[in-house]
Amino acid sequence: MLIIIKTAKTVRNHWKKSVFFTGIITYGVIYAKNYIQTQDLMRAYCQKAAKYGKEHISPNENLRHVTIILNPNANKRKSTEEFEKYCAPLLHLAGINVDIRKTESEGHAKTLIEEIGGTDAIVIAGGDGTLSEVVTGLLRKNNDSGTKIPLGILPLGKTNSLASVQFPGKKKVERVKALADATMAVIEETIRPVDVMKIEVLSLNEETEKANKPIYAVGSLKWGAYRDAEAIKESYWYFGPLKNYATYIFNGFKNKLTWRCVAQLSYSAPCEGCSHCYRRLETNTNGGGFFSKFMKTDNPHAKYLSVSNPECQINYEKKILTSDLALSTMNITPNQSSDSLRKLIVEIGPDNVEYLDFVKNGIKLEKGEKRDIKEIIEAKTIKISPEDDLQNAWFSIDNEHYEVKPVQITLLPRIINMFCKQENINI
Template sequence: MERIVKIGKTLRTNWKKSILGAVVVYYGASKLKEKYQINILMRAACKEAAKYGDALIPMDRNPTVITVILNPVANKRKAKKDYEKYCEPLLLLAGLQVDVVQTTSEGNAKEVVETLRGTEAIIVAGGDGTLSETVTGLLRRNDEANRFPLGVLPLGRTNSVGNVLFPGGDGVEKVKQLIQACMAIIENNTTWKDVMKIEPIDTGEETPNRPVYALTSIEWGAFRDTLAKKDKYWIYGPLRGYASYVFNGYKDSLTWDCSGTIKYTPPCPGCENCITRKPEIKRKWTFFIPNAQAAQSETKSMINPECSVVNELCFKSTEFRIQPQINNGISALSVGLGKNKYNYTEFVSEGWRRLKGESDVPEIVKARTIEFRPLDSKPDVVIAIDQEEFEVKPVKVTLLPKMIKSFCKNKTSIGTRLNKFFTS
C-alpha cells in the first residue's frame, strides 16, 4: 500500500512538472516569435529609411536638425531604451541630425522648448505629460513666426495623442506604432491640431500663473480619480483598471461632488471677433515633400453676431470634462457632465463599460470659450489637464483651432505599408 502511495505522489509531481514545463516552453516560443517578427520589421524599416535619406538629401548641404525631447523616466524608465532601439536608428538613417535633450524634472520640457534655438522640428519622446509641457513651452515662445513642426513618439505610460495619430498596442504592434511615428517625421506627413489655452482667472487673491496649453482633455471628478489610482493595482496586470473601480468605488477620497458654473460662447467657424492667425512656419527642409494644401487660409472679413453671445450654466455632477472636437468642419469645445449621484454598483458598472469603450461622458454643450468657476475649491482636489494634475481654480478655456502642426501618418506612407508585414 505504501508503495502505491509513493508511486501516486511521484506521478503527481511529474505531472505538475510537465505542465509547468509546457507553459515555460509555450511562453518562450511566443517570445522568440515576437522577437523574430520585430527584427524582420525593423530591418525592413531601416532599409526604407536609408533609401529615403539617400534619394532626397543633397550631398552639398548640412543635415536637417531635429530636437528630441526625451523623458528618460517615462513608462517606468523604458522610454529611453525603446527610443534608442526602435526610433533613433530610423531618424539617423534618414539623414537627420538628431539632438537629444533629456528632461531632468517635472516642468523641464517647458523650459527647454521656450529657449530652444537652432532646430527645425521638435519631437516628443514620452507620454502625455511630456507632450503637454512641450506644447505649452512651444506656444509661450515670443518668436511666433518660427514655431516648429511637432512630432510625437508614443513612449509613455499614457499616450492619448500618440495613440490617435498612430494606433498601436503591445509587442509587435507597439514597434509598428513607433515605426509609423518615425516615418511620418521622415516623410513630412502633417496635420493641424486644435489646442486648448487654459488661463487662470484673476480673483484678486494671488497673482495668476502663466497659461498652459492642452491637446486632449480637461477632467475633474470621481472617474478620473479612480483611473489615476490604477497603477497601484499592478499585480492585476491588464485588469488593473477594473480592479481600481472595485477597490475605490466606495471611498470618500474620490471627488464625488463637482459643482460650479460655466460661462461660454457658442462655436464659431471664424470671424473677425475670434479668428487666430497662425504664424507661418519657416524652415529649410528642402528635401521634405511640400504639402499640397496651404496650412492657413486668409481670414474672411466677416462678423458672426452669435460669436460674442455669453451663456451661463450651473452644474452639479460626479464628473466634469472638456474636450476639443470637430463637428461638421467646425472646431468646438465639448463639455460633458455625468450623473449627479452613483451608488457603488452603478459606479463600478459604468467604469467597466468605459474601459471597454461602451460608454462615455454625456455631452451637454459645445463652446468656443469657457469660463469655469468651481463652487468649492479645496487644496487636495485636483483637475487633470492632459493627464497632468493641477489645483482646481477658476480658469478660462479658449479653443485655438489648427494651432499646432503635427506629424501624422497617411494611407500611402512607408510606415503604413510596413504595418502590413504581419497581419495575423
C-alpha cells in the same frame, strides 16, 4: 536520449511540474513569436527609412536637423531603451541629424524649448505630460501665435492620448509598429494642423493672476470620480494586468474620489471665425499695439475681419452638479475631419453614479469605449467656476495633475502642425 525520456516521465507523473513546464514552454513560444515578428517588422521599416537616406542632396544643402525632447522617466523608465531600439535607427538610416535633449525633472521640457534654435523639427519622445510641456513652452515663447516648426510625438509614455489616435497599438508588436509609424511620419514629413487648449487660472487677485502663466494642452481636461480613479491605478500594481479593473472595483464606495463636482459654466458657441474672434486674437497676441494695424494684410486671420457672427459674442450660463466632467479637443476624437468646425467638446456625466454603474463605466473606459454621458456641450471658450470650497480636488490636464481652481479654456484652432501618417492628413 535517456535524459529526455526521464524528464518526460517525471513531468507526466507529477502534475505540478507538468503545469510549471507547460507555462515555461508557452511563455517561450510567445516570446519567440513576438521576437521574430518584431525583427521582421523593424527590418521592413529600416529598408523603408534607408531609401530616404540614399537620396542625393546638393552641396549647398544641409542635412535635416531634428531635436528630440526625450523624457527618460517615461513609461517606468523604459522610454530610452525603446527609443534607441525602435526609433533612433530609423532616423539615422534616413540621414537625419539628431540632437537629443533629455529632461531631468518635471517642467524641464519648457526650459529646453527656450534654449532650442535652428532646428527643422521638434520631436517629443515621451507621453502626454512631456507633450503638454513642450507645447506650453513653445506657445508661451511665441505668445499664442503658434510656430512654424512642426512637432512630432513618439508614443513612449504611459499615457499617449493624442498619439494613440494617430498611431494606435498597445500590445508588444503593435506598440513597436506604432513607434515605427510615428518615426516614419517625422522622416516622411507628413503633417496636419492640430488644435490647442489655452487654460488660464482666474483669480480675484490681480498680482496672482499675472503670475499664473497659461497652460496649453492638446488633449483633455478631466474632473471627477473617473479622473481620480485613473490617477491611483498604479497603486494597484500587485494585481498585474487586472490593476486597472481592480481600481474601479475597490474604489466604488470610497470618499477619496470626487463624487460631487459643482460649478458654474460660462461658454460661447463654436465659431468658424469672425470679426469678434479676430479682435480677440489681436488683443491676445499683439496687445493692440500701434504697428499691428499696419500688419493686417500679412495676418492670416485678417480675412475674418469682415465676417459678422452675433452669436459669437453671446455667453451662455449653466450650473452643473455631476460626478464626472470631461472637456476635450477634437484631436483625440477618432474619425474627425480636419475640415470640421473646430470646437471644445464638454461631456457632463450623471449627477450620481451607483456602484455597479461606476464599475461598468470603468470597464468601458479601459476598453476604449464611451462612459455614460448625461449632456454634451460644444464651445469655443468656456469658464469653469467651482462653487464648493474644494479640498484635495484635482483636474487632470493631458493626464497631469493640477489643483481645482476657476479656469478659462480658450480653443486655439489649428495653431500647430504635427507629423502624422500619410492616410491621416485629412482626418
